[in-house]
């Protein structure tokens with residue numbers, strides 16, 4: 001196709017309807033027919049990016065190869081499409097205004113009054129067309145965060161209205177995601193909230209082409225007819241989206257409802273190929289028919305909010321499917337773990353992952369957890385702060401460096417085994433200033449990590465300020481904590497593993513960010529396998 005087609009996904013009635021999953025599922029279905037697709041998300045908040053947001057506010061911050069700190073929906077896009085995203089795939093109101101105001105200060109609008117329409121809307125459109133005009137994609141799917149009618153999303157909605165005139169009706173399509181609630185007292189599905197939210201879109205000058213209706217129950221023909229009539233869409237464009245057992249079912253459910261066919265018909269694209277979802281279905285088959293089960297403890301700080309560790313949970317889903325093993329994740333608040341209770345809290349798990357995190361809170365509990373896992377030989381996987389805790393624990397309890405710590409926790413630690421890099425010491429701004437994005441790493445030949453990856457040269461994504469302090473490297477290695485992954489350019493330690501332990505690996509990087517349905521991450525795959533082995537051994541001892 002010569003130019004990209006632009007599909008917009010808006011939401012109405014309530015938030016949390018799963019626009020990200022619907023967008024990713026549509027993307028998957030188009031990709032399965034041989035089209036090239038990218039998905040972009042606009043977020044209506046003023047932060048330049050979610051990097052400075054507390055996970056309680058916005059869930060996990062997802063990091064791309066180019067080091068963008070982005071919304072967790074980009075994680076879904078990558079996991080579904082198996083193609084990388086970048087900064088261009090996530091734009092906030094804050095970034096749009098920042099760009100416009102920076103241009104204004106440079107004098108680029110000299111003499112003009114800078115206004116929401118056209119300057120802010122032009123900047124929004126520039127960000128949409130930048131992807132479409134790259135020549136890399138047949139479809140650009142743009143998800144508009146928030147709900148129609150929110151003050152904050154108005155400029156985005158206005159930009160969408162304008163795009164139709166810029167690219168023409170055959171290259172433009174709007175999908176509106178809404179909720180059809182079921183009133184149990186009346187025993188009825190209700191269409192009124194959807195009618196109202198479509199009316200709101202119409203007021204903004206946008207007629208949705210397709211309605212995707214989230215519902216707990218099937219939409220009978222009368223309800224579909226009513227929605228079509230009142231919302232001014234074809235009855236075939238009323239798509240039912242039932243609650244699914246897993247997000248990975250949604251592409252299949254959308255296939256049944258012919259979402260991609262409707263999109264292709266509306267955009268007048270010949271519907272040649274049937275989608276090839278073979279690999280996806282193999283994955284689903286394994287996911288849903290496990291032959292084994294393990295219990296994994298996840299030691300973290302934000303355990304009340306599983307979205308804070310979204311990519312880790314999804315990486316376990318992918319890895320579980322490979323092993324045909326159900327992974328039951330139990331959340332453990334690191335603040336509750338002490339030297340006295342670590343065995344009783346953690347001893348029952350087949351493997352424990354110590355999660356990433358920032359700040360002091362709960363770190364001592366994480367260190368206690370690592371001590372118990374190291375001594376009891378339960379599989380341990382430490383990610384970022386989790387890896388740093390493993391280094392601190394080893395220094396304190398094996399090297400007997402009593403007040404070993406990270407300077408993030410204790411600036412005056414006598415043994416700063418985890419410390420700020422020189423470049424980081426000068427940094428005062430908080431936003432976008434960490435070590436972010438993809439960095440190369442060389443794995444030591446013959447190490448466990450090397451055998452897990454099956455290669456020595458890897459690239460993984462980072463998001464942290466503190467690093468392993470190489471002054472302690474020799475001492476650590478002599479005592480058995482081996483640095484088996486090194487950044488070839490800087491010499492920074494990226495992976496540690498413990499000798500004489502069935503599975504004890506810590507990574508300074510975030511492997512979970514690169515696990516997808518079609519490419520499950522090898523570290524997660526092998527960690528689940530190690531947990532299965534641990535369980536077997538434990539059972540045979542009983």
Ligand code: GLN
Pocket residue numbers: 355356357358359383384385386408463464465466467
């Ligand atoms: N707080 C640690 C650092 O900044 C670890 C960060 C993380 O776990 N993502 O280095």
